[in-house]
Amino acid sequence: MASPLSPHDVTGQLTTFRSYVALIADPTPGIVEKKLKAAQELSENFENVVISPQYSQFLGEALKVFLKILDDGEPQFIAEQNMQQLRKLLLEIIHRIPSNEHLKKYVQQILSLMFKLLKIENEENVLVCLRIIIELHKQYRPQMNEELQNHHLSKIFEPRSQIKVKDVTEVNVDTILAETFTTTTILTDKKNADNQNISYNIIPRGVLSLKVLAELPIIVVLMTSPSFNKEVFVDFIAAQIKTLSFLAYIIRIYQEQVQQHANHMVSGLLGLLEFCPQEVAHLRKELLIAARHILATDLRNKFVQCIDKLFDEKILIGSGWTTHESLRPLAYSTLADLVHHVRQALPLKELSMAVSLFSKNVHDESLPSSIQTMSCKLLLNLVECIRAKSELENGNGRELLMRMLEVFVLKFKTIAKIQLPQILQKCKQTPQSPTQQPAALTDAKQNVEVKVEAPKTPTVEESKPPMTSSSSSLLGDTATKDTEKAWTEKVGERSKACRHEKLWKMENLV
Structure with missing residues (x-):
């Protein structure tokens, strides 16, 4: 042709x-x-x-x-x-x-x-x-009302024997197709030039095909999306989140009853995080606040088995237009508190995921300095757990610890080369008393102090004042603000001069 x-x-x-x-x-x-x-x-x-x-x-x-x-x-x-x-x-x-x-x-x-x-x-x-x-x-977007139905699922997993015939003309295709769900090979007695049996492939009917079944979800969504009421769905999710918020409010009173259905609650909370509409940021914020209250109880131990899903930022934060800026501090602080309290129960794999996520936060300048400092504290609190789990699971914890050390060294480099010169320049231009220092200087001092002092104090609890609540937080809870304020006033004057001295020593060191 x-x-x-x-x-x-x-x-x-x-x-x-x-x-x-x-x-x-x-x-x-x-x-x-x-x-x-x-x-x-x-x-x-x-x-x-x-x-x-x-x-x-x-x-x-x-x-x-x-x-x-x-x-x-x-x-x-x-x-x-x-x-x-x-x-x-x-x-x-x-x-x-x-x-x-x-x-x-x-x-x-x-x-x-x-x-x-x-x-x-x-x-x-x-x-x-x-x-x-x-x-x-x-x-x-045409209007269609077609429906597809499958009634063959019970036969799919039945064992099948090899089909052998003398010639392909002996094959009753209709009989074979009635119970064929994937491409099936028929072997004949005829030989080809290489003296091998000639085979033919029977293609299943599309209505019975497993490959076709795998393609159906997207077409169903496309065909039903014109009639899908998104507003009703948002209202439904909002009602579920309100219910969870109410549960979080009364959970301390009825802990025994809640414990009986804890697994359902955990899966439900994760489902809400996953299916919460991306464009409705205030619902996700309310959900994270409710989750924070629930995770402040002993029920947090129920999340250990599925904590890997919370390390997925698409599930935890979502991909909405405003969530990246507005919800990350709340989401990361909530997750950090959970990891901090259950760290002894986490396998090395999950510990590695935590190190990966919060190491990125240490170097993310778009996050508030308080979140960066919190990430540093959490990483330092994971050191002993990584060592212990590495020995127990015969894992490569040493490499993970070296990665963490590299994270801190690079952060020191960023502070020394970029942040400190800018802050000192501002201080020289506008002399201020120690009690009126720029916020940036305070933030930098906190970052440096965490990295220098934290190795001497391996746990968060030891570096905090006495707590009035049964559980502590890496950022601090509302219930402990008065106690922390009194503690700060008590030691503030004594430690202020010490912190100034450490900062200038740090500057000379780097």
Whole structure:
């Protein structure tokens, strides 16, 4: 078969393409192989067809032929047959047609046939049909009421024996297709040139195919999304979060009753974090506040088995427009308190995930300095746990600790080269008394002091004043503010001069 003419000869090119379509439409028996070659030529040069000035007219002629062949022809279930390859190629060409005004008038006709083929075609062709349906629904949003039903799940996992026959003509395809859910190989007694048994692959019906089943969720979403009431869904999630907030309020009173259903509560909270609408930031904030109260109780131990999901920032914070700026401090401080209290129960893998997340926070200048300082404290509190778990699990905790050391060294470098010079320059320009120091200077001092002093004090509890609550926090709880204030006033004057001296020593050191 001759190749298409030069792209410059548009008229001659369209004539050639029309001859391919005419050959595909020819009802003469015994020329399926020629039809397949014509379709292959058309497929290979389809881009030249699309850019032709007469493309709109050609599209109508071609679609009329393609849809008729697919509608009138019988589905094929042996992959090697020419008719199966022709039908699949015609579907692929339809899928490649650009979604523009030229195609719009044929959308309903194409979709009607695609839904019909879903019920009778083989797996390979149905997968292409689904891609066509998905693409047309994305671009044109047509109104459809088709339904797909599967009633074959109970037979899927039954064992299957190898099918062997003398010749492929002995195969009762319909019988095999009734219980075939994936491509099945049939072995014949005939030998090929290499003296190996010739085999044929039976393609399952699309309506029974497991591959087709895997593709269905996205098409269901696309087909039902025009009628999906997002406002009702947001209200439903809000009601669930309000219920969780109420539970968080009374949880200390009814801890025994809550413990009986703790696993359901944990899975429910994680589900709300995952499905909370991304664009509704205030709901996620309320959810995080409720989670913070729940995690302040002994129920936090129930989260150890699924804490890896909380290290996933897409679940914890979401991907909304404002959540990145507004919710990260709350989310990270809540997670840090949880990790701090359950660190002894965490395996080395989860400890490594915590180190990875909070090490990034140490160097994230978009976070408040209090969160960076909190991240430093948490990392230092994980040192002993990493050592112990590494010995217990025969893991590589040494490498993890070296990574943490590198994090702190690089932070020192950032403070020495960037932050300290800027702060000192500001101090020189606007002399102030020690009680009126810039906030940036205070933040830098806190960062330096945490890194220098924390190794001497391995736990957060030892570096805090006496707590009035049963549990402590890396940032401090509301209930302990008065105690911490009194403690600070008591030792503030005594430690102020010491902190100043350490800062200037640190400056000279770096």
